[in-house]
Amino acid sequence: MRTLANETPSKIGSSVLLKGWVHVRRDHGKIVFIDLRDRSGLVQIVASPELVEGLHTEDVIHVTGIVAARPPKLVNPKLASGTVEIQAEKVELISKAAEMPFDMGGAELDLELPTLLDYRSLSLRHPKIQAIFKVQAVIIDSFRQALLAKEFLEFQAPSIISSVPEGGAEVFKVKYFQHEAYLSQSPQLYKSLLVGAFERVFSVNQIFRAEPSVTTRHLTVATSLDAEFGFLNSWTDVLDMQEYVVKYIFEKVQEKCGPELAMFDATLPQLPKKIPVVKLREAQEIIFQRTGRDCRVEKDLAPEDEREICAYAKEKLGSELIFVSHFISAKKPFYVYPDPADPTYAFSVDLLGRGVEWSSGGQRLHNYDEILDHVKKWGLKPEDIELYLQSFRYGVPPLGGFALGAERMTMHILGLKNIREASMFPRDMERIDLRLKTPEKK
Amino acid sequence: MRTLANETPSKIGSSVLLKGWVHVRRDHGKIVFIDLRDRSGLVQIVASPELVEGLHTEDVIHVTGIVAARPPKLVNPKLASGTVEIQAEKVELISKAAEMPFDMGGAELDLELPTLLDYRSLSLRHPKIQAIFKVQAVIIDSFRQALLAKEFLEFQAPSIISSVPEGGAEVFKVKYFQHEAYLSQSPQLYKSLLVGAFERVFSVNQIFRAEPSVTTRHLTVATSLDAEFGFLNSWTDVLDMQEYVVKYIFEKVQEKCGPELAMFDATLPQLPKKIPVVKLREAQEIIFQRTGRDCRVEKDLAPEDEREICAYAKEKLGSELIFVSHFISAKKPFYVYPDPADPTYAFSVDLLGRGVEWSSGGQRLHNYDEILDHVKKWGLKPEDIELYLQSFRYGVPPLGGFALGAERMTMHILGLKNIREASMFPRDMERIDLRLKTPEKK
Numbered sequence: 001m002r003t004l005a006n007e008t009p010s011k012i013g014s015s016v017l018l019k020g021w022v023h024v025r026r027d028h029g030k031i032v033f034i035d036l037r038d039r040s041g042l043v044q045i046v047a048s049p050e051l052v053e054g055l056h057t058e059d060v061i062h063v064t065g066i067v068a069a070r071p072p073k074l075v076n077p078k079l080a081s082g083t084v085e086i087q088a089e090k091v092e093l094i095s096k097a098a099e100m101p102f103d104m105g106g107a108e109l110d111l112e113l114p115t116l117l118d119y120r121s122l123s124l125r126h127p128k129i130q131a132i133f134k135v136q137a138v139i140i141d142s143f144r145q146a147l148l149a150k151e152f153l154e155f156q157a158p159s160i161i162s163s164v165p166e167g168g169a170e171v172f173k174v175k176y177f178q179h180e181a182y183l184s185q186s187p188q189l190y191k192s193l194l195v196g197a198f199e200r201v202f203s204v205n206q207i208f209r210a211e212p213s214v215t216t217r218h219l220t221v222a223t224s225l226d227a228e229f230g231f232l233n234s235w236t237d238v239l240d241m242q243e244y245v246v247k248y249i250f251e252k253v254q255e256k257c258g259p260e261l262a263m264f265d266a267t268l269p270q271l272p273k274k275i276p277v278v279k280l281r282e283a284q285e286i287i288f289q290r291t292g293r294d295c296r297v298e299k300d301l302a303p304e305d306e307r308e309i310c311a312y313a314k315e316k317l318g319s320e321l322i323f324v325s326h327f328i329s330a331k332k333p334f335y336v337y338p339d340p341a342d343p344t345y346a347f348s349v350d351l352l353g354r355g356v357e358w359s360s361g362g363q364r365l366h367n368y369d370e371i372l373d374h375v376k377k378w379g380l381k382p383e384d385i386e387l388y389l390q391s392f393r394y395g396v397p398p399l400g401g402f403a404l405g406a407e408r409m410t411m412h413i414l415g416l417k418n419i420r421e422a423s424m425f426p427r428d429m430e431r432i433d434l435r436l437k438t439p440e441k442k
Numbered sequence: 443m444r445t446l447a448n449e450t451p452s453k454i455g456s457s458v459l460l461k462g463w464v465h466v467r468r469d470h471g472k473i474v475f476i477d478l479r480d481r482s483g484l485v486q487i488v489a490s491p492e493l494v495e496g497l498h499t500e501d502v503i504h505v506t507g508i509v510a511a512r513p514p515k516l517v518n519p520k521l522a523s524g525t526v527e528i529q530a531e532k533v534e535l536i537s538k539a540a541e542m543p544f545d546m547g548g549a550e551l552d553l554e555l556p557t558l559l560d561y562r563s564l565s566l567r568h569p570k571i572q573a574i575f576k577v578q579a580v581i582i583d584s585f586r587q588a589l590l591a592k593e594f595l596e597f598q599a600p601s602i603i604s605s606v607p608e609g610g611a612e613v614f615k616v617k618y619f620q621h622e623a624y625l626s627q628s629p630q631l632y633k634s635l636l637v638g639a640f641e642r643v644f645s646v647n648q649i650f651r652a653e654p655s656v657t658t659r660h661l662t663v664a665t666s667l668d669a670e671f672g673f674l675n676s677w678t679d680v681l682d683m684q685e686y687v688v689k690y691i692f693e694k695v696q697e698k699c700g701p702e703l704a705m706f707d708a709t710l711p712q713l714p715k716k717i718p719v720v721k722l723r724e725a726q727e728i729i730f731q732r733t734g735r736d737c738r739v740e741k742d743l744a745p746e747d748e749r750e751i752c753a754y755a756k757e758k759l760g761s762e763l764i765f766v767s768h769f770i771s772a773k774k775p776f777y778v779y780p781d782p783a784d785p786t787y788a789f790s791v792d793l794l795g796r797g798v799e800w801s802s803g804g805q806r807l808h809n810y811d812e813i814l815d816h817v818k819k820w821g822l823k824p825e826d827i828e829l830y831l832q833s834f835r836y837g838v839p840p841l842g843g844f845a846l847g848a849e850r851m852t853m854h855i856l857g858l859k860n861i862r863e864a865s866m867f868p869r870d871m872e873r874i875d876l877r878l879k880t881p882e883k884k
Binding site: 039212 | 538563614639640809
């Protein structure tokens, strides 16, 4: 019967069988300390040199031994098992590891990002790297649980689509039997058309963007958390649902990921009772007042504007997140809902925090004739979005929704410097797992 | 404040506001009955003709009215709201629908599959079609919850891969910037390599198979439910985990999808305390004994063999599922674990039931040298699976896992005739949402 590392403090005096990896080995003459790593964390093994002869980092071993309390001054408060150590009686080698190309023992894995990714199968074994994906898994699952509690139906958004309604410069092409197809940049049209059937839907899906840029903030494949729902009373229902979901996620991350947050000195965004909302033009006025930089006629917020409005929200409103609404209709996709009070501006919303964008959403057009009118104005081909139009042709209530990026959210919560750190197997222009070779001339 | 259809029985005598679609309209002279459909189900509205003038199927409406108990003889036991009806006082049209191309009112949506898919945005509104995806969502979420309870970590399996280690006849090609890439047929190598880091992982992911066939059992894009875990004591640990997950899923579907199962006259597979296991050769001997058909030297089970061994399990062992193990090593992928007792046969397992395959799995090789040996024997290029090899080079415990198909499981539970019915937006050789046009000659 196996005991996990974090279960040992409750078994003082007992004989246990531990299974895991040699995380660190420290030789002290007649005694050897091994930090054993398993899925629950680390535990210290004390062994005679004979018992652990030849063992080194990443060897997979079984250890039988007695759980002993550590003397008070040797307790390690940073370790869940830090009050105990295991006095090894038998150590069995299960799987031998090659010599390590780098040191795994520190609190940080001190590698440049390209090296970290070249050794992804190894770097994912470091506790601090693992923490990233434990947080991410909680983000994704709590997104789903928040929406299941509100009677949203989960659906699987298609990855392969037959046409690119909004132009195809940044889309990946797929050879689909005798046809040309594409990888989906967003499940937007699918989630909206499904409101006509299920009222409330969400999906966790991969989105594919062939952006020919290598920045710290872009992945070519990202995990999108999408929600859409009908029977809005007002466009602000979208804000309320989004706020509910984001707060639910934060609560679960706080509850389940205390040690992981601590490893990154990370705190969840401080929020007031209600996340503040400003319109684009109001935000620009605030920025002008605060900085003298006049962005009041710009059609969007520049990165420095996003930083400034976040600084404002934190300083003046005590909120590390802020909604910015009412972007320019003409700069948004065809399905945006123009504000009847002034159709120049749309019921579209970005959620900003810590200087950057966290998510976007808004109310969508639901009237079939208005949609067709927009389709024409935006220069799209109706036949490219037939299934979408079909839904609205047969009656869809006022609807809206939002999308959160799982990697982006992980990055912003933990304060990671590069979004690639928040993707287990990041893809970019130069990398699919390993660095892509320069194509051969043919 | 909105009331949902299924909440009305608890509000007799109250004034309520309902929101939904006109599902069916029945005119009876001075009175009109409307079945209103919302995300919770149907409820009967009674209105004067004036109140509902011009309304027809799929119009989106708001109805204000009084909840009244139906006379006992008019109670509809098939409806959650069947004990009441709503006496309409006000009806507001929210979104007008076009004339319907077919009748939505019956218990069945009586359409040929191609038509049903051509009108997917509409056909998904039919309660019996919706039931399919409610069951599927429960299957998928309970797969995850079963594994979260066993401390598996959820990961997002990559869709785009850089090489096709096992040959590429049935793989979709993607133009990836200056490179050629592919859509993943299985997350097998990723989930296995992650055991080296997290011990226990699962993913819900799309898999892509460019099979140039149009059968009732194949999709080109399917939703795969994948699990993999380490520190096996025996290959039978894989069976135990798989059995636990499958039974957990069945339990949740039973608990949450009673009405949906009833619509399909569907029952979950009857199972004994332990799902039986037979080896391939034993299964073939049983089939020979039962039918006289001698398949005892065949390298795999033919479809009629699968049906026969399922019939045997049901009749003789009282089990609608049966594991078949010990398939021929050479016919399986390079990572299979040959049984040391006779390496001709592998620790690979299929789960069969109701005449067809439900899932597959097995123990995998974990020793680096043995893997390299297999890689050579199978004629693969080590550089194509470098990240996988990297993991095993640095120590991985004995491991195994399994994969369930979400659409396949939905199909088998509900007894659907074509797997396309179990995919919201099925893709096949001839269809991406709508039927693909014959390519133009260039």
